[in-house]
Amino acid sequence: MANQQNKFQPPQVSQDPPQNSEETEEGEAESKKKEQEELPPFEIVEGSRIPASSFMFQFKNVEYSSGRNKTLLCYTVERGEGQVFRGYLEDEHVSAHAEEAFFTTVLPQFLTSGKVVVTCYVSSSPCVSCAASIAQCLKRNKTLQLRLVVARLFQWEESEIRGALRALRAGGCQLRMMSGADYSLVWKNFVEPDFNLDEEGKVEEKQDQGNFIPWEDLEENAKYYEEKLAEILR
Template sequence: MIVMDQGENKSQPPQVPQEPAQNSETPEEGNAKKVELEELPPFEVVEGSRIPASSFKFQFKNVEYSSGRNKTLLCYTIERGEGQVFRGYLEDEHVSAHAEEAFFSNVLPQFLTSGPVRVTCYVSSSPCITCAASIARCLRKNKTVKIRLVVARLFQWEESEIRGALRGISSAGCQLQMMKSADYSHVWQNFVEPDIVLNEEGEAEQNSEAGDFIPWEDLEENSLYYEEKLAEILR
């Protein structure tokens, strides 16, 4: 989700296969294909409390060209009155269900029954047009909600419609920021779990990366690059 990488297809709907005009298959072949289609996994959004370290490092890396990073990870903190804090994360399993839209349409409304709510979302890339509309709609309907969206990369930021969508959620009251080292460390400590590996005896053990977050070499440089682009968009 980033500077125009064609491998990232966040906002494109899945293609529906068309039935061929002529069917040259035997009945057995046709039945086999029907069974295969029925066994495909459903479109869904995965929810949890902790992200595997390897997944976090790959999906949240703020590189300019994000080949293969075709899903969105969203880590959220919801704060309500009397010190109540709720945390979790969502990720896209397929392109038809985006983590941001699922969170703002299905998860967050469960916490809006009474009193003000403060929401912070750390997202691997900025929202597409549809997800931005869900965020703006949530803010318009719920005046006591404060939302801060902290993103690792900007999704297709050169597209005029995407730029307009980002300005739209900003004008609706969403605080939009790029992730910096401190944000990565916060997510690492609160939302990431060390990868489990097998030793020579086949026993599970934690990877040695269970300590503090170690930033990659160009993290701050890339963050500043995106920060300048975001300021340009919201100007």
Template sequence: MADRKSSSGSRLTVRRKEKAENEAKKEEKPPKEGEKPPKEGEKPEVNGKNAPVENGEAAAAAAATGAENGAAANGDKPEPMELPPFEIITGDRMDPFFFKFQFKNVEYSSGRNKTFLCYLVDQGSDSLLRGYIEDEHAGGHAEEAFFQQVLPNYDPACKYTITWYMSSSPCAVCAGKLAEVLKSRKSVRLAIFSARLFEWEEPEIQAGLKALAAAGCKLRMMKPLDFTYTWDTFVENDEEQFTPWEDCQENYEYYQDKLADILQ
């Protein structure tokens, strides 16, 4: 909905899969007992120092800095870098590589600067609405796009049971706007299952999640079984069986405890 802090700043267009592949090759450490995951987009520490985040965004920034320095040396004014237009990507099933990378409930979330939202909508009929939304670049978020593109028209006479499986929990602004939607649309029931908590230490994030829960939204972290269900339902898996990554259960329990502390 509004620009996310830190992890959702300017998103440069690069080859999406190559960026994800490069990020996935980096070593990812699950939260150790007593430790907390860093915020979205935060650089991991190596020997007490921040290690460089070698993603497409960082590489592009480095290239831009080099170009600027070169231009300055030549006495030329550097050309401003322009971002491509904002877009929301929707579909029926996502690429399996994107799912394994974006939904991983790891400690270090470098490169995961977008939101994947898988949805199920039951309107009391025989058929369900099912699909996923992915936000790109800076601008509106997947949560807002859902109500603009999937459910643009609200019928007060119809009951809506909506379930979201999200790569990360909503930002503060999204949580506030979702709470207003639930207050104004009394026949809408929303449950959000998130792989990771987004900037959960920030007071405004905690206030947004509390407001969302107070408006009737069910909030929970994704269990290993939820990842399996999402893989089977929303991913082009070619009938491949999903195998949870190491410490998937441990990381779920860690984040669930943090969410429970926020909502108590």
């Protein structure tokens, strides 16, 4: 599991005694407000395994993704001589998106003069800006072969998004929707079980987490998105 670094700093405690309770409350409120205004945005989280509950929520291929306000990206990088690297990133849609972070800061360290095959499993398709970053990466690296496999289409009704997806395909990106087999593969390689503590405080794995158990309408939703993507890329 990724260990997210906590960037938040504890509030400074004043050493001066308060003059009265009203001034104390006002001072604390002002201090709290100032602290909140100065808090930096969330950082990109990077690791090797996603908590099962997070994966099941964020990767669910529903049409309306209410509450799913972050992007999760699982990647496999294959280089010569059988070298394979895996990991994942997530964001909070506050600063850089996971796709942009991967293609501008993570992937470059794996790129060599030889062929590199990259497969990204993403909870939703990229926005216009991220699609542009991916297209630029493909343009700069002619030996890069990219497969982008997404659970949901992000704002696919918007003309700019549709154009960005077509530009990705034209730039050499293999773009498709996740199927049940893809979910099982990601579950096996990128997801870790959630754990509970028993009455004695010992860690116990939640039941039924050995294999991926699809939700009822997974394949139906995947087919729906496949049709939409085919329409966009036509």
